Structure formats: structure tokens, C-alpha cells
Amino acid sequence: MIKNLILFVLVILGVLFSSYKVYPQGFNWKIDSRMPHSIPDLYFGINATYGLLNQYGPFNLREDFIECCSFDEGNGHSTEFGLSAEYWYDGLTAFNFTVGYKNQKSDFVIQSELPTRNGSFITNYEFVSTINYLSLNFGAKHRIYNSHFSVGGGIGINYLINSSGKYTEQAISDNVPFEKRILYGGNINELNSLIVNPYLFVGYDVQLTYGYYVSPYINLAYTVNSLVDEESWRVLSLRFGLRLFRFFNI
Numbered sequence: 694m695i696k697n698l699i700l701f702v703l704v705i706l707g708v709l710f711s712s713y714k715v716y717p718q719g720f721n722w723k724i725d726s727r728m729p730h731s732i733p734d735l736y737f738g739i740n741a742t743y744g745l746l747n748q749y750g751p752f753n754l755r756e757d758f759i760e761c762c763s764f765d766e767g768n769g770h771s772t773e774f775g776l777s778a779e780y781w782y783d784g785l786t787a788f789n790f791t792v793g794y795k796n797q798k799s800d801f802v803i804q805s806e807l808p809t810r811n812g813s814f815i816t817n818y819e820f821v822s823t824i825n826y827l828s829l830n831f832g833a834k835h836r837i838y839n840s841h842f843s844v845g846g847g848i849g850i851n852y853l854i855n856s857s858g859k860y861t862e863q864a865i866s867d868n869v870p871f872e873k874r875i876l877y878g879g880n881i882n883e884l885n886s887l888i889v890n891p892y893l894f895v896g897y898d899v900q901l902t903y904g905y906y907v908s909p910y911i912n913l914a915y916t917v918n919s920l921v922d923e924e925s926w927r928v929l930s931l932r933f934g935l936r937l938f939r940f941f942n943i
Contacts, residue, residue: 733940736779740791744771744932748799752924754818754860757878762818767801773828777936791830795851798823815866821859826851834896841898849914851888882921890914908936
């Protein structure tokens, strides 16, 4: 009796679950009930992000190989454009990949005070950096309570393409014999060619039309290794992104 009851319950559950279809993104793109139709699992599109950066040292600034100060904190912003792909493993979970070009601008300022006979010699040292990367991002997301909201995470890998830096010293006190000078001999340690940053994100999928959807998201990332060799330069970024996808039938 108990075995038959268990078997009966399992059959009923099987029928119920087999008749319940969870669509990728929650969108039902079936045009006509009389036409054969399947929801695609693979989507391709474009991606764009803008990031606000908090940056942390310390790393040293040298002028003609003589250390003059150490940068501890900075700020900046980043922009990134690229191509994306998203594969829906099931109706609730998706894996995504992005390849793109990333431009990162950074600004560090630190005040220096040197005692002299006529009072303290006060200046600000500033380092303005521009770094360009080839960025690869591998991630996954899961829809929240069968809604269009999702949470996820992943790992970003950034390959250094090129960089430039400008080093200046700005007069603060009146006894400084210049207003502003460029440190032509200024330099920092070499940049690392590979930067890894894990990230977490929240997003929302919005259907545009048949086969198209857009995904705005907010991304929080942190670099686990230093941007410069042998010293510490790490970045905490809050990024605002947008992906546009179109289905692809294999």
C-alpha cells in the first residue's frame, strides 16, 4: 500500500514538472501555438561598462631613480567595450563570457613637506595614469525567485596592452620657487602584464522584442594582484554595465 502510494505521488510529480516549462530569461517567445517552437539557449551581443575606481597603495614615485614620495590612495574611472555571449544551462542559470577593450584612468596626489630656513617647502606630487587592457570575463548568474532579477559572479583577466603616465609637482606654499613642474625623470615600478579581478554583480533582464533582450547590471570587482611589480597598487571598482543580446540558433 505504501509503495503504491509513493509510486502514485512520484508519477503525479513527474507529470506536473514535465508540463512546467521555465523559459530562459523568463520570456515566452512563442509566436503561434500551432507552429513548432523552441526557446534558444545561446545568445550573442555587445557589452559596455563605466566604472568608478578607488585605488590603494602604497607604491613609490621616483625622480631620476631617487624616491621622493609614496602614493597611498587615489581615484579614477574606467570604460570598457566588447562582445558578449550568454548560454542558459537551464531556465534559471546562465553562463556568460565577455571579451573587450578596457581603458583605465587613475589619479594619485600626495603632499610633501620639507623643512627649510624660510619655513616648510610644501608641494603636491601628482601621478596621472592611463592603462589599456584586453579584458576577458568569465561568469555565471542565477535568476532570483523566477524573476528577471539575477545575481552572479565571475573572474576577470586583464592583459596589459599599453600605458602612459604623467608626473607633476604643484606648489602649495608661497616659498616654492615654481608654480608647477613636470617630472620628466619621474617613474614607478613596471606594470604587471596580467591582472586578475574577481567580481560580483546584480542585474535585470528586459525583453525588447522577439529574440532580443538587454541586461543592465551593477558590478563590484577587486584586483587580487598588484598593478605594479614588487609593490602594492590595487583597485576596487564599482561598474555600471549594459549588455544587449540576440538569440543564436545552432
